Amino acid sequence: MREPAFWHGPASLKSHLLQPLATLYGAVAAKRLERKGIDAGIPVFCVGNYHMGGAGKTPTVLALARLLRELGEVPVVLSRGYGGQLRGPVKVDPSRHSAADVGDEPLMLAERLPVVIARDRADGVALAKSQGASVLLMDDGFQNPAVAKDASIIVIDSHRGLGNGKVFPAGPLRAPLPPQIARTDALVVVGDGSAAKMLATEMAVRGKPVLAARLKPDDASLTSLQGRRVLAFAGIGDPARFFNTLRKCGVDVVSERAFPDHHMFSKADIDSLLSEAKRDGLTLVTTEKDLARLKLRGELPVWAQAVVPFAVTLEFEDGAVLRKLVSDSLFKARENRLRA
Structure with missing residues (x-):
């Protein structure tokens, strides 16, 4: 929304x-x-x-x-899995699950540490503990x-x-x-x-x-965008914060597109953005969370591989x-x- x-x-x-x-x-x-x-x-x-x-x-x-x-x-994340269709409890597997299954945030987090989703969080406690938490x-x-x-x-x-x-x-x-x-x-x-x-x-x-x-922006993300003009897009709670972060880091944001939070991007969405970016000589960039919603079994489909993620740490x-x-x-x- x-x-x-x-x-x-x-x-x-x-x-x-x-x-x-x-x-x-x-x-x-x-x-x-x-x-x-x-x-x-x-x-x-x-x-x-x-x-x-x-x-x-x-x-x-x-x-x-x-x-x-x-x-x-040994920390294990426990999440409701907002936006996903699985009720759980289930351990998130990026190679098997999609954002439509478990939600974008759990999928993104699961690339770095164990994550359990459960619509009723109390039901997920035992599974999280079984992972050695x-x-x-x-x-x-x-x-x-x-x-x-x-x-x-x-x-x-x-x-x-x-x-x-x-x-x-x-x-x-x-x-x-x-x-x-x-x-x-x-x-x-x-x-x-x-x-x-x-x-x-x-x-x-x-x-x-x-x-x-x-x-703090990831060094590799900054390097990949150095000297490029970009079209930034995001479907998160506060897209403007992402666009402002890019600009503060010296990224030349020429155009920006905001989508509703947790927006499930379609091929048509990305095709339209890529077409606009190609027309104006821009690089398409988004957040890691948005990128997670584009992945299928841990990989980006061919039609989304030109999208560049901008990674940050706190x-x-x-x-x-x-x-x-x-x-x-x-x-x-x-x-x-x-x-x-």
Whole structure:
């Protein structure tokens, strides 16, 4: 879906008219947050958002996975598999599954670490543990109470913030902000914008870590686009963030095309984009997540092989603070289970 423009603007008539529905939705969502989930038996880290749409969860999951491995842990990702048709639980296999089966984010993550999808996340815990998991990394699911979390890390884009700050459908929030903040253990602010400053200040006042981070382009991606003029396209939560990232990295973005989040690209879509790019002498570039939706059994079809992926990693301003947060959370989670 495409996010309504009024979600990210000043107070509007649309948001005002939708407020009664938002109040009802928010009450149900807040009540749901209070439910107690199952104990997975191993530490559970959840990477989530307060709002709908993208903010950088997937790069954060990958950054946490790298750190956990450095600490001697075996992280396995547990995902709902949004956008995929399989209910699970199933271990994602990039050589066998497509984004239509398991969702684009799980497919992309599975190229780097073990991923289990389950429509009911609680059903996926046993399968994840059977893969040797010492830690579960939940990709999204902060508002889902099925599995108890030992640490919840919220990711927010510094340029978009929380939009108009209203609950769906009047705004982008998935639940009222106070109960979400109460269940947050750390905040990751991606980028150098100021839209998340008030939220970061509130977190700091509450004594919760606020981690500054930025998306760093892969050297190989930058080299492949050096000296080229590009047509950039994306079907993610915030395509503009991708286009802006390219420009900040010095990539000459001549044209851009935004598609709805999780858009399943057809051959006709790519043929049209390639035709436009060829006509104007441009290189077609997209995100790794979008590229995952184009792959079939781990390979790009012939008609999509001219598409160039732009890979990024999340780099934290103070890695020591993140390491301490993760180490302390692991210790506390295991100590609590020994006392139980």
